[in-house]
Amino acid sequence: MNRRSFRSPLARALGLGSAKSGAQHWWAQRVSAIALVPLCLWFVVSIVTHAGSDYAVFAAWIRTPLAASCMILLLVALFHHSALGLQVVIEDYVHSGVRFVVIILVRFGCYGLTVIGIVATLLIAFSG
Amino acid sequence: MIKNGTTDGNSTPARPRPLSPNIQIYRPQLTSVLSIANRITGLILSLGAVGLVIWLSAAAAGPQAYGVVQSVIGSWAGQVALFGCTFAFFLHLCGGIRHLVWDTVHGFELRSIYISGWTVVVSSVALTVIAWVISLLIAGWPQ
Numbered sequence: 001m002n003r004r005s006f007r008s009p010l011a012r013a014l015g016l017g018s019a020k021s022g023a024q025h026w027w028a029q030r031v032s033a034i035a036l037v038p039l040c041l042w043f044v045v046s047i048v049t050h051a052g053s054d055y056a057v058f059a060a061w062i063r064t065p066l067a068a069s070c071m072i073l074l075l076v077a078l079f080h081h082s083a084l085g086l087q088v089v090i091e092d093y094v095h096s097g098v099r100f101v102v103i104i105l106v107r108f109g110c111y112g113l114t115v116i117g118i119v120a121t122l123l124i125a126f127s128g
Numbered sequence: 129m130i131k132n133g134t135t136d137g138n139s140t141p142a143r144p145r146p147l148s149p150n151i152q153i154y155r156p157q158l159t160s161v162l163s164i165a166n167r168i169t170g171l172i173l174s175l176g177a178v179g180l181v182i183w184l185s186a187a188a189a190g191p192q193a194y195g196v197v198q199s200v201i202g203s204w205a206g207q208v209a210l211f212g213c214t215f216a217f218f219l220h221l222c223g224g225i226r227h228l229v230w231d232t233v234h235g236f237e238l239r240s241i242y243i244s245g246w247t248v249v250v251s252s253v254a255l256t257v258i259a260w261v262i263s264l265l266i267a268g269w270p271q
Contacts, residue, residue, distance in 0.1 A: 030231065033224050040221065044214075048259055052267025055191040062187070071184075082174045089167060117181040120188035127188075 025084060032081035039074040059124055068125040075117040083110035158245045166223040169216040176213040214259055218252035 005012065015023060050061060061067050086106045094102055154160065186197040200206050226244050229235050235244055 030228065033228065037221065037225070040217065044217070044259060048263040049266060051263035055187070055194050058187060058194070075181075078177050078180075082170075082177055085167075085170045086174060089171065113178060113181045117184050120181070120184040123188040124184070 025087075029081065029084045032077050032084065035073070035077040036081055039070060039077055042070050043074055059128065062121060062124040063128070068121055071121045072118050075114050075121070079110040079114040079117075083107050086110075158249075159241060162223060162245050162248060165219060166227070169220040169223070172213065172216040173220055176216070179213075211256070211260065215252065215256045218255040218259075219248070222248040222252045222255075 046061070046067070050058060053061075062071065083106060087103055090099060090102050090106065183197055183201075186193040201210060226235075226248055229244070235241065
């Protein structure tokens with residue numbers, strides 16, 4: 001296939017695109033998506049197998065090192081992926097100057113929720 | 129003399145000039161519906177992620193707070209929301225895998241796009257039903 005490119009050889013080698021950082025956002029969204037496939041499947045299988053269980057059983061599950069580690073990894077990947085996805089949605093539909101405020105608030109919200117989720121997981125993991 | 133369109137600089141067009149097609153004009157197709165569905169399910173799952181943090185925080189606060197959140201999830205509205213989140217999750221997962229395949233520059237032929245599109249729809253419905261049937265079998269049917 002003959003693919004003509006209008007980019008200079010240096011631009012192709014750097015691979016940063018016209019916005020200089022566009023590929024980074026795209027790549028981070030893919031990496032977080034690939035990470036989320038096994039983490040989300042682990043979460044869904046765990047929730048399904050713990051359906052109807054009481055607090056003691058649930059806490060005992062989170063206290064296992066594997067569950068606590070996977071939950072923290074899930075929170076990090078999930079909110080990173082959410083922040084990237086929500087940013088694209090905001091960029092597409094919010095056209096006024098409010099856009100930047102909304103993007104910053106969403107980013108802060110995602111970081112804040114990640115930390116709250118991790119602290120909650122650790123509190124359960126190290127309790128009892 | 130030209131009937132349609134402008135004849136000279138001063139006259140107005142005989143009929144409005146065509147506008148570029150937009151979302152009200154296009155007939156919904158599997159491709160376009162799945163495209164916007166991937167975005168909508170992403171927004172729903174972002175809300176679901178907030179719910180996950182509330183659930184974990186309640187569990188960290190203790191059995192009482194956890195019981196309150198569990199009773200909210202166990203209510204009719206909670207179960208409907210959880211079911212919606214489950215379907216949104218599987219649709220976004222299958223749609224996301226489809227996107228990752230596209231990223232490898234495969235499956236762009238029209239036939240492949242429709243095959244993968246219907247595969248996404250069928251597998252996400254099937255996975256949602258399987259997940260709920262198994263969890264209801266484990267938990268016991270709600271009284």
